[in-house]
Amino acid sequence: MKILSKEQVYQADKATENAENIPSYNLMERAGGYAFEFMHQRLQGQPVPVKIFCGIGNNGGDGLVIARYFVEHQYPVDVYVVNYSDNRSKDFLLALEELKKVTRKWPQVLKSEDDLPQINREDLVVDCIFGIGINRPAPKWVQQLFVNINQSGAYTVAIDVPSGMGVDVYIKDSEVIKPTIVLSFQTPKLAFFLPQSGKYINNWTVLDIGLDRNFMNSVQTQAQLIDKAEAQQMYKPRTKFSHKGTYGHALLITGSYGKTGAAVLSCKGALSSGAGLVTAYTTQHGLPILQSSLPEAMVLADRYNGKYLEEIQFDLAPTVIGVGPGLGTEKITQQALKTFLKANKIPLVVDADALNILSENQEFLEFLPKYSVLTPHPKELERLIGTWEDDFEKLKKAEAFSKKYNCVLVLKDAHTITVFDGKYYVNNTGNPGLATGGSGDVLTGIITGLMAQGYDALTAAIFGVYLHGKAADIAINHTAYEGLTASMITEFLGQAYLDLFAQPEQKQ
Ligand SMILES: NC(=O)C1=CN([C@@H]2O[C@H](COP(=O)(O)OP(=O)(O)OC[C@H]3O[C@@H](n4cnc5c(N)ncnc54)[C@H](OP(=O)(O)O)[C@@H]3O)[C@@H](O)[C@H]2O)[C@@H](O)CC1
Numbered sequence: 001m002k003i004l005s006k007e008q009v010y011q012a013d014k015a016t017e018n019a020e021n022i023p024s025y026n027l028m029e030r031a032g033g034y035a036f037e038f039m040h041q042r043l044q045g046q047p048v049p050v051k052i053f054c055g056i057g058n059n060g061g062d063g064l065v066i067a068r069y070f071v072e073h074q075y076p077v078d079v080y081v082v083n084y085s086d087n088r089s090k091d092f093l094l095a096l097e098e099l100k101k102v103t104r105k106w107p108q109v110l111k112s113e114d115d116l117p118q119i120n121r122e123d124l125v126v127d128c129i130f131g132i133g134i135n136r137p138a139p140k141w142v143q144q145l146f147v148n149i150n151q152s153g154a155y156t157v158a159i160d161v162p163s164g165m166g167v168d169v170y171i172k173d174s175e176v177i178k179p180t181i182v183l184s185f186q187t188p189k190l191a192f193f194l195p196q197s198g199k200y201i202n203n204w205t206v207l208d209i210g211l212d213r214n215f216m217n218s219v220q221t222q223a224q225l226i227d228k229a230e231a232q233q234m235y236k237p238r239t240k241f242s243h244k245g246t247y248g249h250a251l252l253i254t255g256s257y258g259k260t261g262a263a264v265l266s267c268k269g270a271l272s273s274g275a276g277l278v279t280a281y282t283t284q285h286g287l288p289i290l291q292s293s294l295p296e297a298m299v300l301a302d303r304y305n306g307k308y309l310e311e312i313q314f315d316l317a318p319t320v321i322g323v324g325p326g327l328g329t330e331k332i333t334q335q336a337l338k339t340f341l342k343a344n345k346i347p348l349v350v351d352a353d354a355l356n357i358l359s360e361n362q363e364f365l366e367f368l369p370k371y372s373v374l375t376p377h378p379k380e381l382e383r384l385i386g387t388w389e390d391d392f393e394k395l396k397k398a399e400a401f402s403k404k405y406n407c408v409l410v411l412k413d414a415h416t417i418t419v420f421d422g423k424y425y426v427n428n429t430g431n432p433g434l435a436t437g438g439s440g441d442v443l444t445g446i447i448t449g450l451m452a453q454g455y456d457a458l459t460a461a462i463f464g465v466y467l468h469g470k471a472a473d474i475a476i477n478h479t480a481y482e483g484l485t486a487s488m489i490t491e492f493l494g495q496a497y498l499d500l501f502a503q504p505e506q507k508q
Pocket residue numbers: 009012013027028031055056057058059060061062084085089129130131132133134135136137138139159160161185186211
């Protein structure tokens with residue numbers, strides 16, 4: 001699903017007004033109408049006390065349209081205008097006129113902290129204070145209103161975006177409404193998926209308000225949400241007369257003394273994603289461990305008998321190499337990695353300690369083959385690209401890094417974002433069950449396994465992240481978040497594949 005930027009949303013509005021030859025106010029009517037319908041279908045006329053907080057821009061205007069519908073359907077409703085500015089938008093004023101036609105109970109105007117009403121747990125709060133137009137911290141008294149709403153425990157529906165949240169910029173030092181659900185118009189907003197702002201999002205849904213199809217089909221967005229529909233398109237079906245050679249050979253350079261588990265997990269990831277052959281390259285003492293725990297994998301060990309890899313040299317031609325999990329960052333391993341990288345031409349997936357070694361020796365980055373996949377978690381990313389002011393700056397820095405080194409950068413997080421060629425592919429599977437040691441090692445194996453099967457680096461990264469998260473989503477039905485271990489991700493990977501084409505259950 002496309003994630004439009006703020007500017008693109010305004011452009012989509014204009015395109016729709018032009019294509020349908022309608023005034024902008026019609027869109028506000030449509031948006032407000034759909035939002036009301038969503039709530040009305042769930043409330044079914046129950047006399048829940050509704051409190052609608054409207055700003056003075058178009059988000060506030062949506063709120064006034066919603067208010068009119070609530071009045072018309074005889075819900076007990078209080079409407080407040082949060083008067084943070086006297087610059088009321090044209091369509092806000094039109095919506096106010098329409099509201100006044102159906103009720104004599106005019107909105108109460110709030111101008112300071114003293115005006116803020118009591119909010120009760122039993123209320124339904126509709127948040128229309130700020131939408132995508134916010135560009136600086138709200139006035140303090142308005143922020144106090146956000147806090148009051150958050151502390152009330154009331155069921156809170158945010159219209160378009162939670163008030164206080166910037167959609168393409170981070171608004172520093174500002175309170176944000178933490179809604180029960182966000183009803184977002186036409187497109188989810190990038191901020192929903194970033195850790196600094198996404199922590200305010202419990203649940204969101206998109207309301208299709210019918211923006212111009214031509215515009216929506218042709219607009220090129222920087223960000224895209226990856227869900228089942230997108231993942232299905234990536235899947236490569238197997239053919240009847242294929243054999244293990246068809247699905248490539250994945251080599252995983254992994255493990256050290258006490259961290260052979262990382263090697264096992266990444267090999268399991270590669271095997272369960274479907275690689276034709278998997279070989280681990282590890283330390284000598286790791287060899288028997290791998291052989292006994294994972295009979296499907298072949299194992300090569302370095303010549304020395306040390307705790308860490310001292311040399312990376314093998315006499316085989318894998319399709320793709322995954323490197324990093326459990327390697328450690330010993331000087332001797334750093335040297336071995338340098339020698340290997342200098343000579344290597346085979347596509348790479350780089351993770352964990354291999355990333356840490358690259359961070360310490362940035363000159364090694366030049367040795368990476370084109371389209372290498374790098375999979376840092378936030379700390380590894382910081383070591384690689386330095387610190388950032390906020391999540392949007394992080395994305396910009398990641399984008400610049402990926403362009404400079406021509407690599408696919410997988411920013412692992414609750415919503416992992418794959419960055420390549422100026423585009424952001426935002427993953428929408430996975431859950432906190434994945435916050436467990438080794439789950440990243442499994443991901444490295446999965447992406448390496450997909451590349452072995454002929455998926456290009458970008459697709460392997462996006463699809464691998466999707467499958468990894470989906471396997472965890474299926475697994476937690478059996479394990480809960482707490483019971484999920486990294487190995488189990490690989491056990492449920494097959495179900496993640498099956499789910500790609502599973503038909504939703506038909507209602508009788
Ligand atoms: N296609 C769609 O999706 C449709 C969307 N629609 C709706 O329109 C909404 C966007 O409306 P909007 O552009 O009027 O902005 P909104 O968020 O109401 O803010 C109002 C104004 O506040 C101002 N301001 C900013 N920060 C401030 C601050 N800290 N303290 C004080 N003032 C501040 C700023 O003006 P400024 O002062 O910067 O000139 C800003 O313009 C969108 O979210 C959706 O709900 C539908 O109606 C139609 C279809």
